[in-house]
Amino acid sequence: MSKRPYVLSSAAMSLDGFLDDTSQERLLLSSPEDFERVDQVRAGADAILVGANTIRTDNPRLLSRSGPDPVKVTLTTSGKLDPGAKFFTTGDAAKLVYAASPAVRPLAAQLDGLATVIDAGDPPDLHRILADLAERGIGRLMVEGGGGIHTLFLTEDVVDELHLVVAPFFVGQREAPRFVGAGRFPQGRLTLAETRQLGDVVLLRYLTGQAALDHRRLAEAVALADNCPPSTTFRVGAVITDAAGDVLATGYSGEHDPHDHAEESALAKLGDDPRLAGATIYSSLEPCSARASRPVTCTQHILDAGIPRVVFAWREPDVFVDAQGTELLRAAGREVIELPDLAAAVRRTNSHLPGVAGA
Numbered sequence: 001m002s003k004r005p006y007v008l009s010s011a012a013m014s015l016d017g018f019l020d021d022t023s024q025e026r027l028l029l030s031s032p033e034d035f036e037r038v039d040q041v042r043a044g045a046d047a048i049l050v051g052a053n054t055i056r057t058d059n060p061r062l063l064s065r066s067g068p069d070p071v072k073v074t075l076t077t078s079g080k081l082d083p084g085a086k087f088f089t090t091g092d093a094a095k096l097v098y099a100a101s102p103a104v105r106p107l108a109a110q111l112d113g114l115a116t117v118i119d120a121g122d123p124p125d126l127h128r129i130l131a132d133l134a135e136r137g138i139g140r141l142m143v144e145g146g147g148g149i150h151t152l153f154l155t156e157d158v159v160d161e162l163h164l165v166v167a168p169f170f171v172g173q174r175e176a177p178r179f180v181g182a183g184r185f186p187q188g189r190l191t192l193a194e195t196r197q198l199g200d201v202v203l204l205r206y207l208t209g210q211a212a213l214d215h216r217r218l219a220e221a222v223a224l225a226d227n228c229p230p231s232t233t234f235r236v237g238a239v240i241t242d243a244a245g246d247v248l249a250t251g252y253s254g255e256h257d258p259h260d261h262a263e264e265s266a267l268a269k270l271g272d273d274p275r276l277a278g279a280t281i282y283s284s285l286e287p288c289s290a291r292a293s294r295p296v297t298c299t300q301h302i303l304d305a306g307i308p309r310v311v312f313a314w315r316e317p318d319v320f321v322d323a324q325g326t327e328l329l330r331a332a333g334r335e336v337i338e339l340p341d342l343a344a345a346v347r348r349t350n351s352h353l354p355g356v357a358g359a
């Protein structure tokens with residue numbers, strides 16, 4: 001299976017499940033507090049995707065005040081997109097348009113200098129689009145809708161995390177767009193990871209199959225860091241699982257020697273175990289890419305062990321070095337997933353380091 005970004009789908013709906021009403025004006029379902037949260041989620045994404053119909057009806061800017069603007073992405077079969085839309089005219093980040101094959105040439109001419117138009121197949125193939133995004137370095141994709149796009153992503157079973165906000169009113173119009181239409185959705189119950197009240201709306205945050213397991217194992221790695229002896233460097237925990245998600249080994253910084261890194265300590269317990277070829281390593285911190293204590297970095301240990309998947313919570317801040325573990329692992333074809341909602345706990349464990357506030 002080809003690699004794809006981590007997909008976070010985000011929607012705000014009315015009590016009766018509508019994304020909008022039938023009026024010309026965009027319906028505000030989120031509260032001010034929730035719009036602030038959405039802005040932060042945007043800032044944490046590498047790219048935001050909306051369907052072509054959302055561009056036509058809402059004319060969104062899709063920028064973020066909280067951080068760098070993500071790459072903007074859309075999907076169209078008809079090729080009907082206005083070059084004057086704010087999607088194309090606002091923000092400095094790249095704009096990518098995935099179009100059905102017959103629409104590519106005319107659209108590329110129309111959007112020349114404004115966006116990159118990419119052939120998505122005929123009909124557009126979502127898996128091909130996601131593989132292409134991964135190749136372009138998009139590790140985390142936020143999908144903001146509308147209903148056609150949410151239905152497509154959910155029924156193709158490519159959503160890892162769903163942020164569903166429920167606003168306290170009804171729309172009640174038969175023709176208004178619903179959160180999702182009919183389709184064959186993933187079977188079974190999703191994992192409810194969080195509920196949060198934001199003003200008068202409620203956020204329901206769900207994780208799906210692999211993402212729920214990743215979250216659980218990464219939380220175990222984060223908790224392991226509490227075993228680290230007092231240190232002037234990072235306090236990190238790591239868990240290695242086999243392809244089925246069963247734990248093979250664990251480790252933490254300073255486990256046997258003050259110079260031990262968590263990933264290195266866990267890997268040392270497995271030697272050249274053949275199960276490493278299908279393993280995932282969970283680390284509370286991005287694997288190191290430069291170190292003073294020993295010659296081999298954890299990034300190199302992971303590459304040498306042949307581990308194909310890496311999941312971490314906190315990007316290494318520039319306290320000691322300019323960290324590049326994620327980039328090096330991805331360049332070597334490894335899947336790297338960042339789950340930043342566990343990063344606050346990792347920062348707390350490392351609040352002894354200069355410049356790291358214990359959130």
Ligand SMILES: NC(=O)C1=CN([C@@H]2O[C@H](COP(=O)(O)OP(=O)(O)OC[C@H]3O[C@@H](n4cnc5c(N)ncnc54)[C@H](OP(=O)(O)O)[C@@H]3O)[C@@H](O)[C@H]2O)C=CC1
Pocket residue numbers: 010011012013018019020026027029050051052053054055057058075076077078079080124144145146147148149150152177
């Ligand atoms: N409350 C909220 O959180 C949000 C609400 N909205 C609302 O949602 C509404 C728009 O939703 P909707 O009309 O469903 O449009 P979408 O924004 O979901 O876009 C759907 C479009 O995507 C393109 N597309 C290409 N392939 C597919 C495929 N396989 N399946 C589905 N779409 C595909 C088509 O473009 P083409 O027609 O060009 O071929 C299609 O019309 C608006 O009213 C907007 O305000 C939108 C986002 C967030």
Ligand SMILES: Nc1c(N[C@@H]2O[C@H](COP(=O)(O)O)[C@@H](O)[C@H]2O)[nH]c(=O)[nH]c1=O
Pocket residue numbers: 011012026027028029030038050054058059060061062063144145
């Ligand atoms: N109405 C609505 C949302 N609408 C989404 O926000 C987009 C507008 O983005 P921008 O122009 O950048 O502010 C719009 O096109 C749609 O994707 N989102 C939410 O979280 N809550 C809401 O109530």
